[in-house]
Amino acid sequence: MSRSERLSLINAIENKRCSKLICYITGDRENVNTRIAPDVTTILYRHLEMLKNQPKIDLFLYTRGGDVLTPWRLVNLIREYTEHFSVIVPFRSYSAGTLICLGSDEIIMGKMGELGPIDPSVVNAFNPQDPNNPQARVPVSIEDVYSYLALAREKSGSHLDELMDKSFLLLAEKIHPLALGNVHRNYMLIRSLATKLLRLQMNPPSDDKIISIVDNLTEKLYAHNHMISRREADKEIQLPVLYPDPYLEDLIWKLYADFAQEMALNEPFNPADMLNGPRIEFEVVSGLVESSMGQDAFVFSGVVERKEFPDKGQVNVNIVKQGWRSLA
Incomplete structure:
Protein backbone atom coordinates (compact mmCIF):
# COMPACT_ATOMS: atom_id res chain seq x y z
CA MET A 1 0.00 0.00 0.00
CA SER A 2 1.33 3.45 -0.89
CA ARG A 3 1.64 6.25 1.68
CA SER A 4 -1.38 8.02 0.16
CA GLU A 5 -3.48 4.88 0.66
CA ARG A 6 -2.19 4.41 4.21
CA LEU A 7 -3.03 8.05 4.94
CA SER A 8 -6.67 7.19 4.25
CA LEU A 9 -6.54 4.66 7.12
CA ILE A 10 -4.83 7.17 9.41
CA ASN A 11 -7.44 9.80 8.57
CA ALA A 12 -10.28 7.33 9.11
CA ILE A 13 -8.96 6.45 12.58
CA GLU A 14 -8.52 10.14 13.40
CA ASN A 15 -12.10 10.89 12.32
CA LYS A 16 -13.47 7.99 14.34
CA ARG A 17 -11.45 8.91 17.42
CA CYS A 18 -11.71 12.72 17.02
CA SER A 19 -7.95 12.78 17.53
CA LYS A 20 -4.63 13.14 15.79
CA LEU A 21 -2.64 9.95 15.23
CA ILE A 22 1.11 9.28 15.31
CA CYS A 23 2.33 5.79 14.43
CA TYR A 24 5.53 4.42 15.99
CA ILE A 25 6.66 1.00 14.74
CA THR A 26 9.86 -0.67 15.95
CA GLY A 27 10.44 -3.55 13.58
CA ASP A 28 11.10 -7.04 14.91
CA ARG A 29 12.22 -8.50 11.59
CA GLU A 30 14.91 -11.11 12.14
CA ASN A 31 18.46 -9.72 11.66
CA VAL A 32 17.34 -6.06 11.33
CA ASN A 33 15.25 -5.36 14.39
CA THR A 34 14.94 -2.06 16.24
CA ARG A 35 13.95 -1.14 19.78
CA ILE A 36 12.50 1.84 21.61
CA ALA A 37 15.49 4.15 22.07
CA PRO A 38 16.25 7.80 22.95
CA ASP A 39 17.02 8.70 19.32
CA VAL A 40 13.31 8.60 18.48
CA THR A 41 12.60 11.58 20.76
CA THR A 42 13.58 14.24 18.20
CA ILE A 43 11.69 12.36 15.48
CA LEU A 44 8.50 12.34 17.54
CA TYR A 45 9.07 16.00 18.38
CA ARG A 46 9.12 16.84 14.64
CA HIS A 47 5.68 15.29 14.15
CA LEU A 48 4.25 16.91 17.28
CA GLU A 49 5.49 20.32 16.18
CA MET A 50 3.78 19.87 12.82
CA LEU A 51 0.54 18.72 14.46
CA LYS A 52 0.64 21.51 17.07
CA ASN A 53 -1.48 21.39 20.23
CA GLN A 54 -4.45 19.02 19.94
CA PRO A 55 -7.37 18.09 22.26
CA LYS A 56 -6.50 14.39 21.78
CA ILE A 57 -3.41 12.62 20.50
CA ASP A 58 -3.25 8.85 19.88
CA LEU A 59 0.00 6.90 19.58
CA PHE A 60 -0.32 3.80 17.38
CA LEU A 61 2.39 1.56 18.85
CA TYR A 62 4.01 -1.72 17.85
CA THR A 63 7.16 -2.79 19.70
CA ARG A 64 8.97 -5.63 21.42
CA GLY A 65 10.42 -3.17 23.96
CA GLY A 66 13.69 -1.32 24.43
CA ASP A 67 15.26 1.30 26.67
CA VAL A 68 13.20 1.65 29.87
CA LEU A 69 14.04 5.34 30.42
CA THR A 70 12.77 6.49 27.00
CA PRO A 71 9.02 6.00 27.78
CA TRP A 72 9.16 8.61 30.55
CA ARG A 73 10.60 11.17 28.11
CA LEU A 74 8.22 10.27 25.28
CA VAL A 75 5.07 10.38 27.40
CA ASN A 76 6.00 13.73 28.93
CA LEU A 77 6.82 15.10 25.47
CA ILE A 78 3.46 14.04 24.02
CA ARG A 79 1.64 15.52 27.01
CA GLU A 80 3.18 18.92 26.19
CA TYR A 81 0.85 18.94 23.16
CA THR A 82 -2.39 17.47 24.49
CA GLU A 83 -4.60 17.09 27.53
CA HIS A 84 -5.71 13.60 26.51
CA PHE A 85 -3.14 11.01 25.43
CA SER A 86 -4.07 7.48 24.35
CA VAL A 87 -2.13 4.50 23.04
CA ILE A 88 -3.54 2.21 20.35
CA VAL A 89 -2.17 -1.34 20.61
CA PRO A 90 -2.92 -3.36 17.45
CA PHE A 91 -0.70 -6.28 18.43
CA ARG A 92 2.52 -6.27 20.50
CA SER A 93 3.49 -3.55 22.94
CA TYR A 94 5.95 -5.21 25.30
CA SER A 95 8.22 -4.06 28.12
CA ALA A 96 9.10 -0.39 27.38
CA GLY A 97 5.98 -0.28 25.17
CA THR A 98 3.88 -1.29 28.18
CA LEU A 99 5.53 1.50 30.18
CA ILE A 100 4.38 4.00 27.53
CA CYS A 101 0.85 2.60 27.90
CA LEU A 102 0.98 3.17 31.67
CA GLY A 103 1.41 6.89 31.03
CA SER A 104 -1.65 7.15 28.80
CA ASP A 105 -5.22 8.09 29.73
CA GLU A 106 -6.57 5.05 27.89
CA ILE A 107 -5.21 2.01 26.07
CA ILE A 108 -7.18 0.99 22.98
CA MET A 109 -6.57 -2.74 22.51
CA GLY A 110 -7.98 -4.90 19.75
CA LYS A 111 -8.50 -8.64 20.03
CA MET A 112 -4.85 -9.21 19.09
CA GLY A 113 -3.50 -6.53 21.45
CA GLU A 114 -0.80 -7.67 23.87
CA LEU A 115 1.10 -5.99 26.69
CA GLY A 116 3.97 -7.52 28.67
CA PRO A 117 5.74 -7.50 32.05
CA ILE A 118 8.12 -4.62 32.75
CA ASP A 119 10.85 -6.58 34.57
CA PRO A 120 13.95 -6.12 32.37
CA ASN A 186 17.04 -1.19 38.11
CA TYR A 187 14.34 -2.94 40.16
CA MET A 188 13.74 0.29 42.08
CA LEU A 189 13.96 2.34 38.85
CA ILE A 190 11.29 0.30 37.07
CA ARG A 191 8.89 0.54 40.00
CA SER A 192 9.51 4.26 40.31
CA LEU A 193 9.02 4.89 36.57
CA ALA A 194 5.83 2.82 36.43
CA THR A 195 4.42 4.66 39.44
CA LYS A 196 5.25 8.11 38.01
CA LEU A 197 3.79 7.19 34.62
CA LEU A 198 0.53 5.99 36.16
CA ARG A 199 0.22 9.30 38.02
CA LEU A 200 0.36 11.20 34.72
CA GLN A 201 -3.07 9.92 33.72
CA MET A 202 -5.98 12.37 33.53
CA ASN A 203 -7.76 10.34 36.24
CA PRO A 204 -4.85 8.79 38.14
CA PRO A 205 -5.63 5.63 40.11
CA SER A 206 -5.39 5.55 43.88
CA ASP A 207 -2.07 4.75 45.55
CA ASP A 208 -3.30 1.26 46.46
CA LYS A 209 -4.32 0.59 42.86
CA ILE A 210 -1.00 1.91 41.57
CA ILE A 211 0.88 -0.46 43.89
CA SER A 212 -1.30 -3.35 42.71
CA ILE A 213 -0.68 -2.55 39.02
CA VAL A 214 3.08 -2.21 39.50
CA ASP A 215 3.24 -5.44 41.54
CA ASN A 216 1.36 -7.30 38.81
CA LEU A 217 3.61 -6.06 36.02
CA THR A 218 6.90 -6.56 37.88
CA GLU A 219 6.45 -9.56 40.17
CA LYS A 220 3.27 -11.55 39.67
CA LEU A 221 3.44 -12.67 36.05
CA TYR A 222 6.53 -14.87 36.64
CA ALA A 223 7.70 -14.93 32.99
CA HIS A 224 9.10 -11.98 31.04
CA ASN A 225 7.56 -13.33 27.83
CA HIS A 226 4.06 -13.57 29.33
CA MET A 227 1.59 -12.03 26.88
CA ILE A 228 -1.08 -9.91 28.57
CA SER A 229 -4.35 -9.93 26.63
CA ARG A 230 -6.75 -7.01 26.76
CA ARG A 231 -9.09 -8.95 29.06
CA GLU A 232 -6.28 -9.60 31.56
CA ALA A 233 -5.06 -6.00 31.30
CA ASP A 234 -8.60 -4.75 31.92
CA LYS A 235 -10.14 -7.15 34.42
CA GLU A 236 -7.16 -8.46 36.40
CA ILE A 237 -4.52 -5.73 36.24
CA GLN A 238 -7.15 -2.95 36.04
CA LEU A 239 -5.52 -0.76 33.43
CA PRO A 240 -7.67 1.83 31.58
CA VAL A 241 -8.37 -0.43 28.59
CA LEU A 242 -10.87 0.52 25.90
CA TYR A 243 -12.28 -2.10 23.50
CA PRO A 244 -12.72 -0.61 20.00
CA ASP A 245 -15.96 -1.22 18.13
CA PRO A 246 -15.78 -3.53 15.08
CA TYR A 247 -15.31 -0.65 12.63
CA LEU A 248 -12.40 0.88 14.56
CA GLU A 249 -10.83 -2.50 15.23
CA ASP A 250 -10.90 -3.28 11.51
CA LEU A 251 -9.17 0.03 10.72
CA ILE A 252 -6.53 -0.57 13.41
CA TRP A 253 -5.70 -4.07 12.17
CA LYS A 254 -5.57 -2.99 8.52
CA LEU A 255 -3.13 -0.23 9.42
CA TYR A 256 -0.90 -2.65 11.37
CA ALA A 257 -1.06 -5.24 8.56
CA ASP A 258 0.05 -2.61 6.05
CA PHE A 259 3.06 -1.63 8.18
CA ALA A 260 3.91 -5.32 8.67
CA GLN A 261 3.76 -5.96 4.94
CA GLU A 262 5.80 -2.91 3.98
CA MET A 263 8.51 -3.69 6.56
CA ALA A 264 8.35 -7.47 5.90
CA LEU A 265 8.12 -8.11 9.64
CA ASN A 266 7.26 -11.77 9.14
CA GLU A 267 10.18 -12.51 6.80
CA PRO A 268 13.77 -12.94 8.04
CA PHE A 269 16.18 -10.53 6.39
CA ASN A 270 18.71 -12.61 4.46
CA PRO A 271 21.05 -10.37 2.44
CA ALA A 272 22.54 -13.37 0.61
CA ASP A 273 19.23 -13.80 -1.21
CA MET A 274 19.77 -10.38 -2.80
CA LEU A 275 23.04 -11.28 -4.49
CA ASN A 276 23.00 -11.60 -8.28
CA GLY A 277 26.70 -10.87 -8.61
CA PRO A 278 29.77 -10.47 -6.39
CA ARG A 279 28.53 -7.32 -4.60
CA ILE A 280 25.33 -5.40 -3.91
CA GLU A 281 24.37 -2.43 -1.75
CA PHE A 282 21.14 -2.53 0.23
CA GLU A 283 18.85 -0.41 2.37
CA VAL A 284 16.17 -1.81 4.64
CA VAL A 285 13.60 0.05 6.76
CA SER A 286 13.35 -1.34 10.29
CA GLY A 287 11.47 1.41 12.13
CA LEU A 288 8.83 4.00 11.26
CA VAL A 289 7.29 7.13 12.74
CA GLU A 290 4.40 8.28 10.59
CA SER A 291 1.53 10.74 10.84
CA SER A 292 -0.62 12.70 8.44
CA MET A 293 2.12 15.35 8.49
CA GLY A 294 5.14 13.25 7.58
CA GLN A 295 7.07 10.01 7.60
CA ASP A 296 10.42 9.09 9.14
CA ALA A 297 12.19 5.75 8.79
CA PHE A 298 15.02 4.03 10.64
CA VAL A 299 17.16 2.68 7.81
CA PHE A 300 19.98 0.15 7.76
CA SER A 301 22.35 0.70 4.82
CA GLY A 302 25.00 -1.85 3.93
CA VAL A 303 26.90 -3.97 1.47
CA VAL A 304 26.71 -7.69 0.72
CA GLU A 305 29.73 -9.32 -0.90
CA ARG A 306 30.43 -12.87 -2.02
CA LYS A 307 34.01 -13.95 -1.35
CA GLU A 308 35.59 -16.27 -3.89
CA PHE A 309 39.01 -16.50 -2.20
CA PRO A 310 40.08 -17.99 0.15
CA ASP A 311 36.60 -19.08 1.29
CA LYS A 312 34.70 -19.57 -1.93
CA GLY A 313 31.01 -18.85 -1.62
CA GLN A 314 31.25 -17.10 1.75
CA VAL A 315 28.95 -14.08 2.08
CA ASN A 316 29.98 -11.03 4.09
CA VAL A 317 27.43 -8.47 5.27
CA ASN A 318 28.64 -5.03 6.37
CA ILE A 319 26.27 -2.43 7.85
CA VAL A 320 27.85 0.91 6.91
CA LYS A 321 25.17 3.26 8.23
CA GLN A 322 22.04 3.19 10.36
CA GLY A 323 19.74 5.90 11.62
CA TRP A 324 16.58 7.93 11.13
CA ARG A 325 15.76 9.55 7.82
CA SER A 326 12.85 11.82 6.87
CA LEU A 327 10.95 10.40 3.90
CA ALA A 328 8.00 12.79 3.77
Whole structure:
Protein backbone atom coordinates (compact mmCIF):
# COMPACT_ATOMS: atom_id res chain seq x y z
CA MET A 1 0.00 0.00 0.00
CA SER A 2 1.33 3.45 -0.89
CA ARG A 3 1.64 6.25 1.68
CA SER A 4 -1.38 8.02 0.16
CA GLU A 5 -3.48 4.88 0.66
CA ARG A 6 -2.19 4.41 4.21
CA LEU A 7 -3.03 8.05 4.94
CA SER A 8 -6.67 7.19 4.25
CA LEU A 9 -6.54 4.66 7.12
CA ILE A 10 -4.83 7.17 9.41
CA ASN A 11 -7.44 9.80 8.57
CA ALA A 12 -10.28 7.33 9.11
CA ILE A 13 -8.96 6.45 12.58
CA GLU A 14 -8.52 10.14 13.40
CA ASN A 15 -12.10 10.89 12.32
CA LYS A 16 -13.47 7.99 14.34
CA ARG A 17 -11.45 8.91 17.42
CA CYS A 18 -11.71 12.72 17.02
CA SER A 19 -7.95 12.78 17.53
CA LYS A 20 -4.63 13.14 15.79
CA LEU A 21 -2.64 9.95 15.23
CA ILE A 22 1.11 9.28 15.31
CA CYS A 23 2.33 5.79 14.43
CA TYR A 24 5.53 4.42 15.99
CA ILE A 25 6.66 1.00 14.74
CA THR A 26 9.86 -0.67 15.95
CA GLY A 27 10.44 -3.55 13.58
CA ASP A 28 11.10 -7.04 14.91
CA ARG A 29 12.22 -8.50 11.59
CA GLU A 30 14.91 -11.11 12.14
CA ASN A 31 18.46 -9.72 11.66
CA VAL A 32 17.34 -6.06 11.33
CA ASN A 33 15.25 -5.36 14.39
CA THR A 34 14.94 -2.06 16.24
CA ARG A 35 13.95 -1.14 19.78
CA ILE A 36 12.50 1.84 21.61
CA ALA A 37 15.49 4.15 22.07
CA PRO A 38 16.25 7.80 22.95
CA ASP A 39 17.02 8.70 19.32
CA VAL A 40 13.31 8.60 18.48
CA THR A 41 12.60 11.58 20.76
CA THR A 42 13.58 14.24 18.20
CA ILE A 43 11.69 12.36 15.48
CA LEU A 44 8.50 12.34 17.54
CA TYR A 45 9.07 16.00 18.38
CA ARG A 46 9.12 16.84 14.64
CA HIS A 47 5.68 15.29 14.15
CA LEU A 48 4.25 16.91 17.28
CA GLU A 49 5.49 20.32 16.18
CA MET A 50 3.78 19.87 12.82
CA LEU A 51 0.54 18.72 14.46
CA LYS A 52 0.64 21.51 17.07
CA ASN A 53 -1.48 21.39 20.23
CA GLN A 54 -4.45 19.02 19.94
CA PRO A 55 -7.37 18.09 22.26
CA LYS A 56 -6.50 14.39 21.78
CA ILE A 57 -3.41 12.62 20.50
CA ASP A 58 -3.25 8.85 19.88
CA LEU A 59 0.00 6.90 19.58
CA PHE A 60 -0.32 3.80 17.38
CA LEU A 61 2.39 1.56 18.85
CA TYR A 62 4.01 -1.72 17.85
CA THR A 63 7.16 -2.79 19.70
CA ARG A 64 8.97 -5.63 21.42
CA GLY A 65 10.42 -3.17 23.96
CA GLY A 66 13.69 -1.32 24.43
CA ASP A 67 15.26 1.30 26.67
CA VAL A 68 13.20 1.65 29.87
CA LEU A 69 14.04 5.34 30.42
CA THR A 70 12.77 6.49 27.00
CA PRO A 71 9.02 6.00 27.78
CA TRP A 72 9.16 8.61 30.55
CA ARG A 73 10.60 11.17 28.11
CA LEU A 74 8.22 10.27 25.28
CA VAL A 75 5.07 10.38 27.40
CA ASN A 76 6.00 13.73 28.93
CA LEU A 77 6.82 15.10 25.47
CA ILE A 78 3.46 14.04 24.02
CA ARG A 79 1.64 15.52 27.01
CA GLU A 80 3.18 18.92 26.19
CA TYR A 81 0.85 18.94 23.16
CA THR A 82 -2.39 17.47 24.49
CA GLU A 83 -4.60 17.09 27.53
CA HIS A 84 -5.71 13.60 26.51
CA PHE A 85 -3.14 11.01 25.43
CA SER A 86 -4.07 7.48 24.35
CA VAL A 87 -2.13 4.50 23.04
CA ILE A 88 -3.54 2.21 20.35
CA VAL A 89 -2.17 -1.34 20.61
CA PRO A 90 -2.92 -3.36 17.45
CA PHE A 91 -0.70 -6.28 18.43
CA ARG A 92 2.52 -6.27 20.50
CA SER A 93 3.49 -3.55 22.94
CA TYR A 94 5.95 -5.21 25.30
CA SER A 95 8.22 -4.06 28.12
CA ALA A 96 9.10 -0.39 27.38
CA GLY A 97 5.98 -0.28 25.17
CA THR A 98 3.88 -1.29 28.18
CA LEU A 99 5.53 1.50 30.18
CA ILE A 100 4.38 4.00 27.53
CA CYS A 101 0.85 2.60 27.90
CA LEU A 102 0.98 3.17 31.67
CA GLY A 103 1.41 6.89 31.03
CA SER A 104 -1.65 7.15 28.80
CA ASP A 105 -5.22 8.09 29.73
CA GLU A 106 -6.57 5.05 27.89
CA ILE A 107 -5.21 2.01 26.07
CA ILE A 108 -7.18 0.99 22.98
CA MET A 109 -6.57 -2.74 22.51
CA GLY A 110 -7.98 -4.90 19.75
CA LYS A 111 -8.50 -8.64 20.03
CA MET A 112 -4.85 -9.21 19.09
CA GLY A 113 -3.50 -6.53 21.45
CA GLU A 114 -0.80 -7.67 23.87
CA LEU A 115 1.10 -5.99 26.69
CA GLY A 116 3.97 -7.52 28.67
CA PRO A 117 5.74 -7.50 32.05
CA ILE A 118 8.12 -4.62 32.75
CA ASP A 119 10.85 -6.58 34.57
CA PRO A 120 13.95 -6.12 32.37
CA SER A 121 17.17 -8.08 32.29
CA VAL A 122 20.20 -5.90 32.94
CA VAL A 123 23.71 -6.03 31.53
CA ASN A 124 26.79 -4.17 32.73
CA ALA A 125 30.54 -4.73 32.87
CA PHE A 126 30.27 -6.78 36.07
CA ASN A 127 27.79 -9.35 34.75
CA PRO A 128 29.02 -12.95 34.29
CA GLN A 129 30.88 -13.72 31.08
CA ASP A 130 29.03 -15.56 28.37
CA PRO A 131 30.74 -19.01 28.18
CA ASN A 132 30.10 -19.12 24.43
CA ASN A 133 31.45 -15.61 23.84
CA PRO A 134 34.00 -14.29 26.35
CA GLN A 135 33.59 -10.76 24.96
CA ALA A 136 29.89 -10.72 25.90
CA ARG A 137 28.09 -10.58 29.23
CA VAL A 138 25.15 -12.70 30.32
CA PRO A 139 22.02 -10.62 31.13
CA VAL A 140 20.79 -10.96 34.70
CA SER A 141 17.04 -11.01 35.15
CA ILE A 142 15.83 -8.79 37.97
CA GLU A 143 12.99 -11.15 38.81
CA ASP A 144 15.26 -14.22 38.76
CA VAL A 145 17.41 -12.65 41.48
CA TYR A 146 14.44 -11.66 43.63
CA SER A 147 12.73 -15.02 43.08
CA TYR A 148 15.88 -16.83 44.26
CA LEU A 149 15.96 -14.76 47.45
CA ALA A 150 12.22 -15.25 47.94
CA LEU A 151 12.70 -19.02 47.61
CA ALA A 152 15.45 -18.95 50.23
CA ARG A 153 13.20 -16.97 52.55
CA GLU A 154 10.30 -19.37 52.00
CA LYS A 155 12.43 -22.44 52.80
CA SER A 156 14.30 -20.94 55.74
CA GLY A 157 11.81 -21.87 58.46
CA SER A 158 13.10 -20.87 61.88
CA HIS A 159 16.61 -20.18 60.53
CA LEU A 160 15.68 -17.14 58.44
CA ASP A 161 18.65 -14.87 59.11
CA GLU A 162 21.26 -17.64 58.87
CA LEU A 163 19.91 -19.11 55.62
CA MET A 164 19.37 -15.71 54.00
CA ASP A 165 22.98 -14.75 54.75
CA LYS A 166 24.25 -17.99 53.22
CA SER A 167 21.95 -17.64 50.21
CA PHE A 168 23.15 -14.12 49.48
CA LEU A 169 26.82 -15.08 49.87
CA LEU A 170 26.30 -17.99 47.46
CA LEU A 171 24.63 -15.65 44.96
CA ALA A 172 27.44 -13.11 45.30
CA GLU A 173 29.98 -15.85 44.48
CA LYS A 174 28.26 -16.44 41.13
CA ILE A 175 27.32 -12.85 40.30
CA HIS A 176 29.56 -9.88 41.06
CA PRO A 177 28.21 -7.77 43.98
CA LEU A 178 28.22 -4.65 41.79
CA ALA A 179 26.10 -6.51 39.21
CA LEU A 180 23.67 -7.40 42.00
CA GLY A 181 23.65 -3.75 43.04
CA ASN A 182 22.80 -2.82 39.45
CA VAL A 183 19.94 -5.33 39.52
CA HIS A 184 18.50 -3.76 42.67
CA ARG A 185 18.90 -0.23 41.29
CA ASN A 186 17.04 -1.19 38.11
CA TYR A 187 14.34 -2.94 40.16
CA MET A 188 13.74 0.29 42.08
CA LEU A 189 13.96 2.34 38.85
CA ILE A 190 11.29 0.30 37.07
CA ARG A 191 8.89 0.54 40.00
CA SER A 192 9.51 4.26 40.31
CA LEU A 193 9.02 4.89 36.57
CA ALA A 194 5.83 2.82 36.43
CA THR A 195 4.42 4.66 39.44
CA LYS A 196 5.25 8.11 38.01
CA LEU A 197 3.79 7.19 34.62
CA LEU A 198 0.53 5.99 36.16
CA ARG A 199 0.22 9.30 38.02
CA LEU A 200 0.36 11.20 34.72
CA GLN A 201 -3.07 9.92 33.72
CA MET A 202 -5.98 12.37 33.53
CA ASN A 203 -7.76 10.34 36.24
CA PRO A 204 -4.85 8.79 38.14
CA PRO A 205 -5.63 5.63 40.11
CA SER A 206 -5.39 5.55 43.88
CA ASP A 207 -2.07 4.75 45.55
CA ASP A 208 -3.30 1.26 46.46
CA LYS A 209 -4.32 0.59 42.86
CA ILE A 210 -1.00 1.91 41.57
CA ILE A 211 0.88 -0.46 43.89
CA SER A 212 -1.30 -3.35 42.71
CA ILE A 213 -0.68 -2.55 39.02
CA VAL A 214 3.08 -2.21 39.50
CA ASP A 215 3.24 -5.44 41.54
CA ASN A 216 1.36 -7.30 38.81
CA LEU A 217 3.61 -6.06 36.02
CA THR A 218 6.90 -6.56 37.88
CA GLU A 219 6.45 -9.56 40.17
CA LYS A 220 3.27 -11.55 39.67
CA LEU A 221 3.44 -12.67 36.05
CA TYR A 222 6.53 -14.87 36.64
CA ALA A 223 7.70 -14.93 32.99
CA HIS A 224 9.10 -11.98 31.04
CA ASN A 225 7.56 -13.33 27.83
CA HIS A 226 4.06 -13.57 29.33
CA MET A 227 1.59 -12.03 26.88
CA ILE A 228 -1.08 -9.91 28.57
CA SER A 229 -4.35 -9.93 26.63
CA ARG A 230 -6.75 -7.01 26.76
CA ARG A 231 -9.09 -8.95 29.06
CA GLU A 232 -6.28 -9.60 31.56
CA ALA A 233 -5.06 -6.00 31.30
CA ASP A 234 -8.60 -4.75 31.92
CA LYS A 235 -10.14 -7.15 34.42
CA GLU A 236 -7.16 -8.46 36.40
CA ILE A 237 -4.52 -5.73 36.24
CA GLN A 238 -7.15 -2.95 36.04
CA LEU A 239 -5.52 -0.76 33.43
CA PRO A 240 -7.67 1.83 31.58
CA VAL A 241 -8.37 -0.43 28.59
CA LEU A 242 -10.87 0.52 25.90
CA TYR A 243 -12.28 -2.10 23.50
CA PRO A 244 -12.72 -0.61 20.00
CA ASP A 245 -15.96 -1.22 18.13
CA PRO A 246 -15.78 -3.53 15.08
CA TYR A 247 -15.31 -0.65 12.63
CA LEU A 248 -12.40 0.88 14.56
CA GLU A 249 -10.83 -2.50 15.23
CA ASP A 250 -10.90 -3.28 11.51
CA LEU A 251 -9.17 0.03 10.72
CA ILE A 252 -6.53 -0.57 13.41
CA TRP A 253 -5.70 -4.07 12.17
CA LYS A 254 -5.57 -2.99 8.52
CA LEU A 255 -3.13 -0.23 9.42
CA TYR A 256 -0.90 -2.65 11.37
CA ALA A 257 -1.06 -5.24 8.56
CA ASP A 258 0.05 -2.61 6.05
CA PHE A 259 3.06 -1.63 8.18
CA ALA A 260 3.91 -5.32 8.67
CA GLN A 261 3.76 -5.96 4.94
CA GLU A 262 5.80 -2.91 3.98
CA MET A 263 8.51 -3.69 6.56
CA ALA A 264 8.35 -7.47 5.90
CA LEU A 265 8.12 -8.11 9.64
CA ASN A 266 7.26 -11.77 9.14
CA GLU A 267 10.18 -12.51 6.80
CA PRO A 268 13.77 -12.94 8.04
CA PHE A 269 16.18 -10.53 6.39
CA ASN A 270 18.71 -12.61 4.46
CA PRO A 271 21.05 -10.37 2.44
CA ALA A 272 22.54 -13.37 0.61
CA ASP A 273 19.23 -13.80 -1.21
CA MET A 274 19.77 -10.38 -2.80
CA LEU A 275 23.04 -11.28 -4.49
CA ASN A 276 23.00 -11.60 -8.28
CA GLY A 277 26.70 -10.87 -8.61
CA PRO A 278 29.77 -10.47 -6.39
CA ARG A 279 28.53 -7.32 -4.60
CA ILE A 280 25.33 -5.40 -3.91
CA GLU A 281 24.37 -2.43 -1.75
CA PHE A 282 21.14 -2.53 0.23
CA GLU A 283 18.85 -0.41 2.37
CA VAL A 284 16.17 -1.81 4.64
CA VAL A 285 13.60 0.05 6.76
CA SER A 286 13.35 -1.34 10.29
CA GLY A 287 11.47 1.41 12.13
CA LEU A 288 8.83 4.00 11.26
CA VAL A 289 7.29 7.13 12.74
CA GLU A 290 4.40 8.28 10.59
CA SER A 291 1.53 10.74 10.84
CA SER A 292 -0.62 12.70 8.44
CA MET A 293 2.12 15.35 8.49
CA GLY A 294 5.14 13.25 7.58
CA GLN A 295 7.07 10.01 7.60
CA ASP A 296 10.42 9.09 9.14
CA ALA A 297 12.19 5.75 8.79
CA PHE A 298 15.02 4.03 10.64
CA VAL A 299 17.16 2.68 7.81
CA PHE A 300 19.98 0.15 7.76
CA SER A 301 22.35 0.70 4.82
CA GLY A 302 25.00 -1.85 3.93
CA VAL A 303 26.90 -3.97 1.47
CA VAL A 304 26.71 -7.69 0.72
CA GLU A 305 29.73 -9.32 -0.90
CA ARG A 306 30.43 -12.87 -2.02
CA LYS A 307 34.01 -13.95 -1.35
CA GLU A 308 35.59 -16.27 -3.89
CA PHE A 309 39.01 -16.50 -2.20
CA PRO A 310 40.08 -17.99 0.15
CA ASP A 311 36.60 -19.08 1.29
CA LYS A 312 34.70 -19.57 -1.93
CA GLY A 313 31.01 -18.85 -1.62
CA GLN A 314 31.25 -17.10 1.75
CA VAL A 315 28.95 -14.08 2.08
CA ASN A 316 29.98 -11.03 4.09
CA VAL A 317 27.43 -8.47 5.27
CA ASN A 318 28.64 -5.03 6.37
CA ILE A 319 26.27 -2.43 7.85
CA VAL A 320 27.85 0.91 6.91
CA LYS A 321 25.17 3.26 8.23
CA GLN A 322 22.04 3.19 10.36
CA GLY A 323 19.74 5.90 11.62
CA TRP A 324 16.58 7.93 11.13
CA ARG A 325 15.76 9.55 7.82
CA SER A 326 12.85 11.82 6.87
CA LEU A 327 10.95 10.40 3.90
CA ALA A 328 8.00 12.79 3.77
